[in-house]
Amino acid sequence: xxxxxxxxxxxxxxxxxxxxxxxxxxxxxxxxxxxxxxxxxxxxxxxxxxxxxxxxxxxxxxxxxxxxxxxxxxxxxxxxxxxxxxx
Amino acid sequence: xxxxxxxxxxxxxxxxxxxxxxxxxxxxxxxxxxxxxxxxxxxxxxxxxxxxxxxxxxxxxxxxxxxxxxxxxxxxxxxxxxxxxxxxxxxxxxxxxxxxxxxxxxxxxxxxxxxxxxxxxxxxxxxxxxxxxxxxxxxxxxxxxxxxxxxxxxxxxxxxxxxxxxxxxxxxxxxxxxxxxxxxxxxxxxxxxxxxxxxxxxxxxxxxxxxxxxxxxxxxxxxxxxxxxxxxxxxxxxxxxxxxxxxxxxxxxxxxxxxxxxxxxxxxxxxxxxxxxxxxxxxxxxxxxxxxxxxxxxxxxxxxxxxxxxxxxxxxxxxxxxxxxxxxxxxxx
Numbered sequence: 001x002x003x004x005x006x007x008x009x010x011x012x013x014x015x016x017x018x019x020x021x022x023x024x025x026x027x028x029x030x031x032x033x034x035x036x037x038x039x040x041x042x043x044x045x046x047x048x049x050x051x052x053x054x055x056x057x058x059x060x061x062x063x064x065x066x067x068x069x070x071x072x073x074x075x076x077x078x079x080x081x082x083x084x085x086x087x
Numbered sequence: 088x089x090x091x092x093x094x095x096x097x098x099x100x101x102x103x104x105x106x107x108x109x110x111x112x113x114x115x116x117x118x119x120x121x122x123x124x125x126x127x128x129x130x131x132x133x134x135x136x137x138x139x140x141x142x143x144x145x146x147x148x149x150x151x152x153x154x155x156x157x158x159x160x161x162x163x164x165x166x167x168x169x170x171x172x173x174x175x176x177x178x179x180x181x182x183x184x185x186x187x188x189x190x191x192x193x194x195x196x197x198x199x200x201x202x203x204x205x206x207x208x209x210x211x212x213x214x215x216x217x218x219x220x221x222x223x224x225x226x227x228x229x230x231x232x233x234x235x236x237x238x239x240x241x242x243x244x245x246x247x248x249x250x251x252x253x254x255x256x257x258x259x260x261x262x263x264x265x266x267x268x269x270x271x272x273x274x275x276x277x278x279x280x281x282x283x284x285x286x287x288x289x290x291x292x293x294x295x296x297x298x299x300x301x302x303x304x305x306x307x308x309x310x311x312x313x314x315x316x317x318x319x320x321x322x323x324x325x326x327x328x329x330x331x332x333x334x335x336x337x338x339x340x341x342x343x344x345x346x347x348x349x350x351x352x353x354x355x356x357x358x359x360x361x362x363x364x365x366x367x368x369x370x371x372x373x374x375x376x377x378x379x380x381x382x383x384x385x386x387x388x389x390x391x392x393x394x395x396x397x398x399x400x401x402x403x404x405x406x407x408x409x410x411x412x413x414x415x416x417x418x419x420x
Contacts, residue, residue: 008162012184013151018158020167030202032185062167062202064158064185066151 003059007083010076017065017073019080024060027051033065046070050077059084089156092117097127097137104139107297112136113164116156118149126153133166133286136295138173154184158200168201170286172312174298190289190315194299195308197289197316207285208324214280218246221329224288224317225250226374228258229400230268231393233333233372236365241331242276244360249325251284257292259378259409259416264400271396287321289313306340310347318355329358336364336371367391381406382413 006022017033031043043065050073051061061077068076092100097115098108112129119125126149128138135157140149161169171181175196178188186198221241225234242248250273252266262283270281286293289312296305321327330352335341345361352359364371372392380389381401390398400406 006162008159011151011155012158013148013155018155020162030206032187032201034183034185064200066184 001054001056001081001085003056003081003084004087005084007080009079009083012064012066014066015068015072017063017068017076019076020062021077021080021084022060023084024058027056027058028060030060030062031065032063033067035065035067042070043073046073047077050074051081054078054081056081088119089152090117090119091115092124092127096124097129100124100127100141101137101139101297103141106137106139107299107302109137109295109297114157114160116153116160118144118153118156120144125149128153128157130157130160130164130169131295132164132293133161133169134293134295135161135169135171136173137297138171138177150180151184154181154200166201168199168203168206170293171198171200172196172295172298173198190312190319192311192315193308194304195312197312204287204320207287208320211282211324214282215325216247216280217326219328220247220249220326221245221331222249222251222317222322222325222327223331224253224284225269226253226258227260227265227269228374229260229265229377229393230272230397231372231374231377232367232391233365233374234269235272235394236372237331237333237362238273238279239276240362241329241360242279244331245329246278248276248279248331249327250279250281251288251321252281253284253288253290254286255284255288255290255292257290259412264405268397268400272394282325287316289316306343307347310344311351314348314351318351318357322355322357327357329360331360331362334361334364337373338375378413381410382417384410 003021003023008020010016010018012018029047031040092115101108112131114130117124117127125144126140129136173196175191178196181198186200189197189199223238223241238250252269254262256262273279289309291309294309296302332345335345349359377392
């Protein structure tokens with residue numbers, strides 16, 4: 001899939017995350033998280049895994065996380081990218 | 088359930104929390120339970136304000152739900168990052184929602200959600216040079232020989248002088264013109280870098296006073312947040328060891344700002360230098376004097392107050408349109 005326009009998904013409720021994606025020349029990931037110190041690397045890996053499955057190689061991915069579990073991260077990323085790929 | 092509350096409902100909830108209702112905003116968001124408004128907040132441009140939660144819902148996730156609605160509202164209006172001005176004691180609740188504390192002093196705190204400051208600093212990074220650098224922050228409305236004199240003097244004392252032009256567009260000269268005139272007028276100075284402050288110069292125009300006990304505290308609170316944001320975030324990123332400012336003999340508000348600047352810079356170990364103002368025709372050169380003369384189309388006097396690039400701009404069609412706007416404003420007041 002390709003990020004063609006700006007789109008978002010998710011919420012700022014506890015155990016959820018909000019994702020904003022938009023087109024960019026390269027892949028840029030910005031993570032804010034209440035558990036950033038302990039889990040930033042794991043969150044990044046989960047984002048990269050999901051992007052890989054969706055075959056997304058470029059775009060700006062902005063995440064504001066409140067301790068979401070892996071499957072929630074994957075679901076929110078997928079939703080945001082699906083929305084962003086629609087023309 | 089989310090909905091857009093009526094102004095009356097919102098006002099009631101906001102005032103019940105000891106806050107002041109400010110009617111200037113672009114969007115209101117409300118959280119309802121059983122048809123009753125339990126939380127609300129407003130967005131004015133990229134600034135969130137008047138966030139109020141009913142006591143029975145404090146400590147629940149009502150704030151998370153409300154902030155979701157406000158962030159969505161901001162995204163829809165094109166703002167990836169949002170400011171929030173609030174009381175320092177409520178800052179931690181927002182920090183749990185990934186808001187970052189940018190500055191806090193006395194009864195006021197400024198937080199930001201989103202990549203904002205980090206993205207701004209990353210974008211400026213190619214222009215950052217190590218060394219003992221200095222800073223001048225101007226509105227440049229428009230750029231005068233007084234600004235030029237200040238920049239020339241300051242540039243002699245440091246390795247590199249960062250000339251920050253305030254982006255906030257509440258001035259009669261648009262930001263793009265103010266930035267371009269500053270850049271062109273200082274192009275001959277090899278160690279001067281002209282920079283855009285983005286939103287990181289806190290202006291009176293964006294500062295909401297809804298959470299302050301008294302309205303007359305607003306100017307002081309806004310100045311303190313502006314200076315502390317500069318000292319804590321901009322100074323380290325740009326290697327700024329000294330901040331320069333022109334003496335202010337005329338305007339009491341600017342003089343008060345300069346005094347506060349001296350104190351805050353000292354607190355953060357940043358040198359502060361006040362340089363004498365350049366005068367012409369027996370009076371200090373100021374941008375307000377230039378604007379008055381522009382309204383009168385007195386280009387012969389203006390030639391002694393502004394550098395040639397500014398004079399060219401003032402005489403252009405764009406400059407004449409601004410002159411007309413200043414005349415209208417003078418008639419209104």
